[in-house]
Amino acid sequence: MSASKTRPIRWGMVGGGRGSQIGYIHRSAALRDSTFELTAGAFDIDPERGRAFGVELGLDEARSYPDYVAMFAAEAERPDGIEAVSIATPNNTHFAICTAALEHGLHVICEKPLCFTVSEAEELKALSQARGKIVGVTYGYAGHQMIEQARAMVKNGDLGEIRIVNLQFAHGFHSAPVEEQNPSTRWRVDPRFAGPSYVLGDVGTHPLYISEVILPHLKIKRLMCTRQSFVKSRAPLEDNAVTLMEYDNGAIATVWSSAVNAGSMHGQKVRIVGEKASIEWWDERPxxxxxxxxxxxxxxxxxxxxxxxxxxxxxxxxxxGHPEGLFEAWANLYRRFDLAISGNSRLAPAGVRNLVFPDIDAGLEGVRWVENCVRSADAGGIWVDYK
Incomplete structure (x- = not known):
């Protein structure tokens, strides 16, 4: 717990109920260091099912709400109301829920993508700044400590000038139309719920954010993207995409985003090539x-x-010597969210010079990258200036 805190942050959840792919890891990470306390939730689109799930988690039945609108309104009237909320719902709901949470004076931790368009993301950024609230985005892999090692090595010149960045998140679990039998996958390939892309936003933005952590001094100048729907029923959304990027220092990057890399378990790798040396991180051996x-x-x-x-x-x-995994990585992120929300970044553990976490700007840049990739791909895979 942060050094000056006498109690954990009162915390709620929207989504993440029974059957959720991601709700359990949110709760495990947030509660691991006793920095957050789950006190309210609207866990399910089915109000009764959500209420029952909240009770199973140990919540007061009165604070297991039918929807986020009711939760934000009721909690705002309580002297012990929630102070922060995590959003673990389908993509198309993120903007509305984030907006409502900020308008009710709550800090927000949101699944990616933050929203569908750059204009929406900029609106959320302006609102978070006006309300003085933190918006975090759960790029959970960035919590692995070797990402910070890579960042420090680049900063200290161990690699020399950076020349090439190879990024990929290419798994094979959707190489067949599994969404026909799996509701948790079905919405991800439906543009009404997923937005303008599938794998670019769903997996490609993960290694992209890691590269931004490791290489904060590099800025994308232009990019070219091609995307495919190898499972034809997913069109117009892609299940495979390749993006080529140029940075402002002359370095180049490739990003392979895929759900049809048959046989691959996860396939998320980040390789940074410098003039003197290279580093490579693979999330299956984190x-x-x-x-x-x-x-x-x-x-x-x-x-x-x-x-x-x-x-x-x-x-x-x-x-x-002991293996750490994704739960520890997520817990590291939630600890950073706590420090940012509490305004106690100066009390971070010894060695932290700057509190690095996926914030509103990281969420905005993920949306910007997807928007530019789609713009390039839909124009025939042409180079576009990054904007």
């Missing part, structure tokens, strides 16, 4: 970072070890 210096044997850096930079070691939870 505790290691490959460090490859030209002309020398490959080194595999392990999480939790004293040879890592302090920025990486402050995220360590159980010491070197």
């Amino acid at each position: 505790n290691q970072l490959s460090y490859e210096i030209q002309g020398e044997p490959v080194r595999v850096l392990e999480r939790g070890m004293d040879y890592l930079y302090p920025e990486a070691r402050i995220d360590d939870r159980i010491g070197g």
Whole structure:
């Protein structure tokens, strides 16, 4: 818990009920460090099912609400009302729920994409600034400590000038039309619920955000994207896309976003190539970072070890040798959300010079990237200036 806090943040959830793919990890991460306390929720589109689920979680039945409108209104009238809310609902609801939460004076932690358009994202940013509230976006993989190690290595010049960035999130679990039997997948391939893209927004933005954490000094200058619907019933949404990008320093990047990489479990990899050395991180082996210096044997850096930079070691939870996973990574993000919400970034653990977390700007940039990729792909895969 933050050093100056006497109690956890009173916290609610919208969505994330029984059967949710993501609700359990939100709750596990938020509650792990006792920085948040789940006190209210609107968990399900079915009010009775949502109420019953809230009671199962130990909530007061009166604070297990039929919908977010009722929850925000009722909690605003309580002296012990919620102070923050996590949104774990289909994409098409994010903008409306985020807006309502901010208007009720709540901090927001939202699933990505934050919304559908850059104009909507800019509206949310302006509203969050006007209300003085934090908006966090759950790019959960960025909580792995080796991402901070990679960031520190680039900052300290271990790789030299960055030349090439290869990003991919290419799994194979949707190489067949699984949505015909799986409701939790069905909405992801329906533009009414998913928005203007499927895999670009659903998986591509994850390694993109990680690259932004590692390489904050690089800005996209222009890009070119091609996207395909290999399972034809998913058109106009893509289940595969390849994006080529140029940065303002002359470096280039590729992003492979796919749900049809048959045989691949997850396939999220980030490779950064510099003039002196390269690093590579693979989310299926998140505790290691490959460090490859030209002309020398490959080194595999392990999480939790004293040879890592302090920025990486402050995220360590159980010491070197023990495997940490996605739950720890998400908990690291929720700890950063807590520090930001509490205004206690100065009280972050020793070694933290700047509090890095996926904030409203990260959410906005994810939406901007998808919008530019779709614009390029729909124009025939042409180069477009990034805007």
